[in-house]
Amino acid sequence: MNIGEAAAAAGVTAKTIRYYESIGLLRPPPRSTGGYRLYSPEDVHTLRFAGRARDLGFSIDEIGNLLALWRDKRRASADVKRIAIGHIVELEGKIAALQAMVATLRHLARTCHGDGRPDCPILTSLAEPADAGSAHCHPPKRAGRRKKA
Amino acid sequence: MNIGEAAAAAGVTAKTIRYYESIGLLRPPPRSTGGYRLYSPEDVHTLRFAGRARDLGFSIDEIGNLLALWRDKRRASADVKRIAIGHIVELEGKIAALQAMVATLRHLARTCHGDGRPDCPILTSLAEPADAGSAHCHPPKRAGRRKKA
DNA sequence: CCTTGACCTTCCCACGGGGGAAGGCTTCAC
DNA sequence: GTGAAGCCTTCCCCCGTGGGAAGGTCAAGG
Known part of the structure; x- marks a missing residue:
């Protein structure tokens, strides 16, 4: 075909x-x-x-x-299982990183009026120096993205 | 500088x-x-x-x-909040997709002996036709990855 | 037999988010 | 004055495809 x-x-x-x-x-x-x-x-x-x-x-x-x-018909199922388990661990790391982002964003969104006024803690927090904006939230950023993190 | x-x-x-x-x-x-x-x-x-x-x-x-x-100093904080909320939704979609993968993998890994024998449900399930391998598990795949899904 | 249209081929460009290297300038300290 | 950083631009690389162009093939219908 x-x-x-x-x-x-x-x-x-x-x-x-x-x-x-x-x-x-x-x-x-x-x-x-x-x-x-x-x-x-x-x-x-x-x-x-x-x-x-x-x-x-x-x-x-x-x-x-x-x-x-x-x-390979003579493979050991343990080899397959090891790859699968390793992948599960990897996926869970990504999930944790994403959940940390969501938690931080939720916190920021909760403190934002969301009306016509211009002042917005989301914006100010994003521009804050160092870790002040995320320290009170959840450290783990994206999985392995930042080299100097 | x-x-x-x-x-x-x-x-x-x-x-x-x-x-x-x-x-x-x-x-x-x-x-x-x-x-x-x-x-x-x-x-x-x-x-x-x-x-x-x-x-x-x-x-x-x-x-x-x-x-x-x-x-824009005259922005409305609602605009910022809308972007943040939209992003939260997007992240949650990705989390759900990853969690579905983990659930499927866990199920497969649980049914695999993980010893020296060659028979492994992980491998056989991956090659099964259509949705037979995932139907009893969790449909949502990666967020927007497959076009024809 | 010939045309049409669906299918196939290779090739290049794009995305996000940069990493790394080559080869040449600037700038600063000593 | 000179050597070592640090900076400059430009290029190609990664993943995992998707989109599209330009052109060749194939099967069926008139």
Whole structure:
């Protein structure tokens, strides 16, 4: 089948498939005489695997590792589980960072009149020096974003 | 003061300042005879404002809006609050998406032996057709990542 | 047989939010 | 006067795609 059909069957876009192939995540499929990529039903399985792993937030590298384990019939399930657990930890870190932002924003929004007057603690707090604006709130910023933080 | 000093005072990197200037988020400062950017204490306030807004997860566009409101002394605090509330909603959507992923992963990890045997429900579930693998779990995937979702 | 339209190909640009390096100026302290 | 920072610009890199242009292929209908 052509790339469009395979993409629809796997729940990803043709664009994504070409991208995954270009970065070496997927092996290049055979081509028709006209140069079209030709996919087998097994390929569709692999594509769906990759797409669903992405939906679960795995990075390209992690998906590559999972794909290798998937292809290896003698894998140990412990290896798979370790990757999954590690990913859970990573996701929870992001969740915590986002929740800290929400908490800070909620606090700021609560103290803002929200009417026609110009004075707004959200704005003044954002411009406050150093950590004065966030110290009374929740330190953990974005996960690993700031180098000097 | 030069860019490095201003960056240190505002808690951002010189690189970030140049980047923000290049995309039009910040106005170009005056230059010395040697071409160095010269920043005033007010500029440092603005820089800190932008950096802290980014730490709270605001997008470049949103920071631009907030900066415009910040400069406008006759703004209505309701406008600021609306942006903040909108951002909270957005962040909560991301949190929910991440939590759904974690829940699914937890479920999969729980059913995986995690020993030397090769059979692993994590892998088989990822390759299952359609929504069979996630239907018994939590639908909301990443916020706005998949177009055809 | 030929056209049409859907599909495919490669290539480049964009996003956010910068990191890092190359190669050249300035500026400051000694 | 001179050496070491620090700054300048410019370029290319990362993730994970999405969008679109310019052009080739394929299947079906007239």
